[in-house]
Amino acid sequence: MVRINISIIISSLIAASFGVQAAVSVFACEPEWASLTKAIGGTHVRVVSATHARQNPHYIRARPSLIAAIRRAELLVCSGASLEAGWLPVLLKRASSELQPGGVGYLMATDHVAVLETPTTVDRSMGDVHPEGNPHVHLNPNNLIQIGRRIKEQLQKIDPDNKAVYAKRYADFERQWAVAIQRWTVQAAPLRGQTVIVHHKSLSYLLDWLGINTLASLEPVPGLPPTASHLNTVLKDSSRQPVLAILRTPYDPSDASEWMASKTRIPSVVVPYTVGGSDQSTDLKALFNHTIELLLMHGS
Template sequence: MGFRHAIMTLLLMVSALPAQAQLRVFACEPEWAALVRELAPDAELTTATSYLQDPHYIEARPSLIAAVRRADIAVCTGASLEAGWLPMLLQRASNPDIQPGRPGLFFAADHARLHAPHDHVDRSMGDVHPEGNPHVHLAPDELPDIARALADRLGEIEPGASAAIQGRYIRWRGHWSRMRAEWREKAKELEGHSVVVQHSSFQYLLRWLGVETAVDLEPKPGLPPSASHLSQLLAEPNLGKASAILIASHQDPQPAEWLSEHTGIRVVVVPGTVTGEGPTETLGGLISEIIRQIESAASGVSHGGL
């Protein structure tokens, strides 16, 4: 009876302990929600955008304001990607922990080497980010540094879970290194190929693979392809060497389809970020699928886009 009484007493003591609060995370883009899920799978996640949305242009909806107000940390890209909506969201949410310079606001771009920074930017240049290309979630060599910094920050916000978060980061890093080695082997077959793009969304990965950009459907970054610009592209000498016209799921397919009709170059549509399901549920899966689609186009095999 004494042993049973001791067990019952212990169970009552444990049940009386306050429950550990669940880590609440606001992710500006799906890629960072996916990375948080790898490091802190029990976190309560709210994501502001989806793979079918352009992250440059998001409305600061009441539901998002409420999510930021109650969040412990916001994980965003930075490098001015969310400049059109995040400052207003932070102001309206009035969460003192999630403000510039506070631990509760994490910018992935602060922990990566960005391509194409500009000393001078004005509106005549289009949608150019002075810090550099913000679409760093498709940079195989930069993601480990971002993930490590995020693991450290999550552990700072939630000290009791820090050791578990670091353990998951180490496992994630090992898996990422193995995938990166596989991608490097595939890159040997793709080096020297070229594709038509729309915006710089895939530039980190294309550059890493050694795949060149033949032409850009946009006349200037962020400006929709115009009929006159598309007509001018037909005279571009690099166009005939392109293996595919690569666009993201959230982009208007009509310019790419028009160019395809006039050139015979295949249109490949892939998600610009994780989708939350299937092979593109994680960042590693997303990169693998984009590479597969480019491989397919380069080899002339027709599997269609996502």
């Protein structure tokens, strides 16, 4: 007869329960920050992403499930620079004090890297311009080293028992990422100096890093749909120089890009933009691998 030791079973269940609770609960606003946090935290973090690759991160609804997730969170990792201004403040009203600005669990990526396209003045005629600058900082891979370091530091403060684990995982990430950046830089060298058209300025950090010029945006001003008159202006401008591609993200409308492609024979290319933006872009490294491959397919 098998004798069951109830005290051992109870002890095991309690230990398992504490093991689950030990994981730091992280609320990431976008998939890139969820992926980066997992790379640094491993099994010691439990991450929820508020958005996916086919959602425009400017415009989502503060759903009850997101409210529940942020109430449980110990660390908040978002882009900042007003990218989430339409919905994050609503969620933060239900979050703990640690997740408020200045709290140990509050991390905005744009606070920790150099930001592009910061306007000197802002008014309504400029469209949806971010006063703090362009928030899409994850598309320069060098920025992810700095932001990853900050995530490591925040996790160490929140979970000091695993401080050494986070230090080791970040050191591994930094070393492997530096090697990948060097490889991508060499691989993408033929793209330097080429010119593209974009739908919206979501790709500015990628293009700046790769040395690719932007002829025009299909949006007349950020956030406003393309107009016939503006598209005709871009059409004329595109006839004056070679253009590599017309670029958009998975969440941008396709009609303006496809119209421009049909008129110019310039290829229309969907750039993954973030983790999950294509079948191949399963993590941050795969995101940059696939993005550069797509651009090189159309390079001269």
